[in-house]
Amino acid sequence: MSEILADPLPLDGDAPEAARVFDEVLLSVDNITLTFGGVTALSNIGFDIRKGEIRAIIGPNGAGKTSMLNVINGFYHPQQGKITFKGEERRRMRPHNAAKQGIARTFQNVALFKGMTTLDNVMTGRLLKMKTNMFWQAIYWGPNQREEIKHREFCEHIIDFLEIQAIRKTPVGRLPYGMQKRVELARALAMEPELLLLDEPMAGMNIEEKEDMSRFILDVNDQFGTTIALIEHDMSVVMDLSDRVVVLDYGRKLADGTPAAVSRDQKVIDAYLGVGH
Amino acid sequence: MLYREAGQFKSSYASDQAIFPIRQDKIGIALILVVALLVVPFVASNYVLNSILVPFLVFSTAAIGLNIVTGYCGQVSLGTGGFMACGAFFAFKLTTAFPDIHIILIFLLAGFGTALVGIVFGLPSLRIKGFYLAIATLAAQFFLIWMFTQNPWWTNYNPAGVITAPPRALFGDFYITGVRATPVGKYLFLVCFVTILALVAKNLVRSALGRAWMAIRDMDIAAEIMGIRPMMAKLSAFAVSSFFIGISGALWAFIYTASVEALAFEVTRSFQVLFMIIIGGLGSILGSFLGAAFIVLLPILLNSAPAMVGIRMSTELLTHLEFMIFGALIVFFLIVEPQGLARLWQIGKEKLRRWPFPY
Numbered sequence: 279m280s281e282i283l284a285d286p287l288p289l290d291g292d293a294p295e296a297a298r299v300f301d302e303v304l305l306s307v308d309n310i311t312l313t314f315g316g317v318t319a320l321s322n323i324g325f326d327i328r329k330g331e332i333r334a335i336i337g338p339n340g341a342g343k344t345s346m347l348n349v350i351n352g353f354y355h356p357q358q359g360k361i362t363f364k365g366e367e368r369r370r371m372r373p374h375n376a377a378k379q380g381i382a383r384t385f386q387n388v389a390l391f392k393g394m395t396t397l398d399n400v401m402t403g404r405l406l407k408m409k410t411n412m413f414w415q416a417i418y419w420g421p422n423q424r425e426e427i428k429h430r431e432f433c434e435h436i437i438d439f440l441e442i443q444a445i446r447k448t449p450v451g452r453l454p455y456g457m458q459k460r461v462e463l464a465r466a467l468a469m470e471p472e473l474l475l476l477d478e479p480m481a482g483m484n485i486e487e488k489e490d491m492s493r494f495i496l497d498v499n500d501q502f503g504t505t506i507a508l509i510e511h512d513m514s515v516v517m518d519l520s521d522r523v524v525v526l527d528y529g530r531k532l533a534d535g536t537p538a539a540v541s542r543d544q545k546v547i548d549a550y551l552g553v554g555h
Numbered sequence: 556m557l558y559r560e561a562g563q564f565k566s567s568y569a570s571d572q573a574i575f576p577i578r579q580d581k582i583g584i585a586l587i588l589v590v591a592l593l594v595v596p597f598v599a600s601n602y603v604l605n606s607i608l609v610p611f612l613v614f615s616t617a618a619i620g621l622n623i624v625t626g627y628c629g630q631v632s633l634g635t636g637g638f639m640a641c642g643a644f645f646a647f648k649l650t651t652a653f654p655d656i657h658i659i660l661i662f663l664l665a666g667f668g669t670a671l672v673g674i675v676f677g678l679p680s681l682r683i684k685g686f687y688l689a690i691a692t693l694a695a696q697f698f699l700i701w702m703f704t705q706n707p708w709w710t711n712y713n714p715a716g717v718i719t720a721p722p723r724a725l726f727g728d729f730y731i732t733g734v735r736a737t738p739v740g741k742y743l744f745l746v747c748f749v750t751i752l753a754l755v756a757k758n759l760v761r762s763a764l765g766r767a768w769m770a771i772r773d774m775d776i777a778a779e780i781m782g783i784r785p786m787m788a789k790l791s792a793f794a795v796s797s798f799f800i801g802i803s804g805a806l807w808a809f810i811y812t813a814s815v816e817a818l819a820f821e822v823t824r825s826f827q828v829l830f831m832i833i834i835g836g837l838g839s840i841l842g843s844f845l846g847a848a849f850i851v852l853l854p855i856l857l858n859s860a861p862a863m864v865g866i867r868m869s870t871e872l873l874t875h876l877e878f879m880i881f882g883a884l885i886v887f888f889l890i891v892e893p894q895g896l897a898r899l900w901q902i903g904k905e906k907l908r909r910w911p912f913p914y
C-alpha cells in the first residue's frame with residue numbers, strides 16, 4: 279500500500295496487508311438517536327470501538343460524524359440509546375467526566391488555548407494528574423515544583439515525539455495552521471488517553487503535512503497502544519490508517535467493516551458519488 | 556547585546572521554569588528591590604511616599620487581583636470597588652473586635668473573607684459571560700456599598716459612617732497604622748508585603764491553577780475536554796482575585812487613607828482598577844504594576860507638567876484633559892495592544908535582544 283504504513287511496522291512479509299485482530303471492546307454505542315429541533319443528526323447508530331484499533335468514521339459533510347464524537351465525549355446528550363465504555367454503561371455526563379475516564383479529543387476547527395505557549399497548552403493535558411493543592415502552588419517551591427518538573431518531563435517526551443521542540447515557547451496563536459493541529463494532538467496525548475478521538479486531523483493540510491500527521495497517528499497507536507477514532511475525508515488516508523471503518527450518511531449508519539470491504543460496498547459508493555438522494 | 560540569554564543554557568527543567576529565567580531579569584528585579592528598600596526611604600519626601608508610592612502599591616495589589624479573574628480567567632468584573640470595601644470593613648470589624656490579633660493576620664483574614672464573598676458573586680459566571688457578567692458584578696458592587704453604608708454596625712456606629720484605622724504595630728514600636736505610623740514605615744511594610752503577594756500571584760498563574768484559568772479564558776469548551784471543571788476554575792479565580800482585592804481594600808483603609816467611608820469604594824474605583832489592567836496588560840502580573848503606576852502618576856504629571864513649561868491651566872481643564880487622555884489610551888490599548896504596557900515592554904526586550912542587529 280503506501281510507504282507510510284510500511285515504515286513503522288518492521289514485520290516480515292506483507293505486514294500492512296495482514297489484518298490486525300482486536301477482541302476487547304473498549305467502547306460501544308447502541309441505538310444512538312440525537313436530534314436538534316427538527317434535524318435528526320444521528321438516528322439509531324450502533325457500532326463499537328475495540329481496544330488498540332484505529333477506527334475510522336467517514337461520511338459526507340453533515341453526515342453526523344462530529345455529532346457522534348460529541349456524544350461520545352459528553353458534549354451532546356442523545357435522546358435515545360446507550361454508551362458502554364470499558365464494560366460499564368455510562369450515565370449522562372459532562373466532557374470533564376469523559377476526560378477523567380480516559381477520553382481525549384481534537385477538534386475539526388482547532389480549539390487551542392491561543393494565548394498560551396505550546397508547552398503550556400500541552401501541560402494542560404496533565405492537569406487531571408496534578409494533585410498539589412492551591413497552598414503549595416502559591417509557595418511554588420517544594421511539592422509543586424517537583425510535580426511541575428515531573429509533568430514537564432512527560433510533556434517534553436510528547437513534544438519530542440511530535441517534533442515540535444522548536445515552537446515550545448511560542449504562543450500558539452502565532453503558529454501556522456498545520457502546526458496548530460499538531461500541538462492539539464500533543465495536548466490530547468499529554469492526557470495519556472485510552473481513547474483518542476480525532477476530528478479531521480488532516481483537514482486543510484498539504485500532502486507533506488498529511489504524511490507527517492499519518493505517521494504520527496500510526497506511531498501513537500503503535501507505541502502508546504492508544505485506541506483511536508478518526509474522522510477523515512481523504513479515502514487514501516483512511517485506507518492506509520484504519521483497521522475498521524464505519525460509514526455514516528444523513529445520520530444513518532451505511533456500512534461497517536474493513537476498509538477494503540467498505541470501499542467495495544455499493545451503498546457507500548453511491549453515497550460518495552451522490553447517487554440515490 | 557545588553558539583554559541576551561545567549562550562553563545561559565538551561566540544564567534542568569527547574570531552571571527553565573524559574574520565575575525569572577533570564578539572568579538580566581533577575582538582576583533587574585533585585586536592583587529594583589534594593590533601591591526600593593535601601594534608597595527610596597532616604598531620598599523620597601513624605602509627599603512622594605504618601606501620595607505616590609503608597610497608593611501605587613495598594614492599587615497594584617488590587618490590579619493583580621482583578622487581573623487574575625479578568626486577565627487570566629477571562630471573567631469581566633466590575634465589582635472591584637465592592638470587594639475592596641469588603642476587605643476594608645472586614646479588617647476594621649476584626650481588628651476592633653480582636654485587638655490582639657496581629658495586623659498581618661487581620662489583613663489576611665479580611666482577604667479570606669472577601670474571597671468567600673467573591674465566590675458568591677462569582678456564581679453568575681457559571682451561566683453568563685462577557686457583558687451580562689459585567690452587569691451582574693456591577694450589581695454586586697452596588698449591593699456591597701449599599702450594605703456598608705446602610706448598616707451602621709459595619710462602622711461600629713460611627714455617626715459619620717467613617718472607619719478609622721486603630722494604631723497597630725508590625726512589631727514592638729514599629730507602627731504601620733494609626734497616628735504613630737510614619738510614611739517611611741508604611742512604605743517599607745507595603746514594599747515587602749506587596750512583593751510577597753505578587754510572588755504568590757505569580758506562582759499561582761505559572762502553576763496548574765493558572766493554566767486552568769487561562770484555558771477557560773481562551774477556549775472554555777476545549778478546557779472542559781481537558782478535564783477542567785469550569786465551575787472550579789471560575790470560582791477559584793473569583794476567590795483568589797477577591798482575596799487580593801480584599802487585602803488591597805484593607806491596605807487602602809488602614810495604611811493609605813487611615814480613615815475612610817464606604818463611598819471611597821464606589822464604582823469609579825472599579826473602573827479605575829479595570830483601566831489599570833487594560834493599560835498595564837491583561838494577563839500579566841508585571842502589567843498590573845505598570846498599569847497602577849501609570850494611573851497613579853498620570854494625574855500628577857498632568858498637574859505639574861504644564862506649570863513646569865510655563866502654561867497655566869485651570870484645574871477644571873486639567874480634570875477634563877485627564878479624562879480625555881484616559882479615554883484615548885483605553886481605546887488605543889483595547890484595539891491596538893490588548894496586552895498593554897507589559898507587551899510593549901516585552902517587545903522592547905525582544906528588540907534589545909537582537910540589538911544592534913535589526914534581524
Ligand SMILES: Nc1ncnc2c1ncn2[C@@H]1O[C@H](COP(=O)(O)OP(=O)(O)O)[C@@H](O)[C@H]1O
Pocket residue numbers: 314317318319337338339340341342343344345346
Ligand atoms: N449544535 C447543533 N445544533 C443544531 N444542529 C446541529 C448541531 N450540531 C450538529 N447539527 C446538525 O447535525 C448534522 C450533522 O452535523 P455534523 O455532526 O457536524 O456532521 P459532520 O461532522 O459529519 O460533517 C448537521 O445537519 C448539523 O447541522
Ligand SMILES: [Mg+2]
Pocket residue numbers: 343344345386
Ligand atoms: Mg464534522
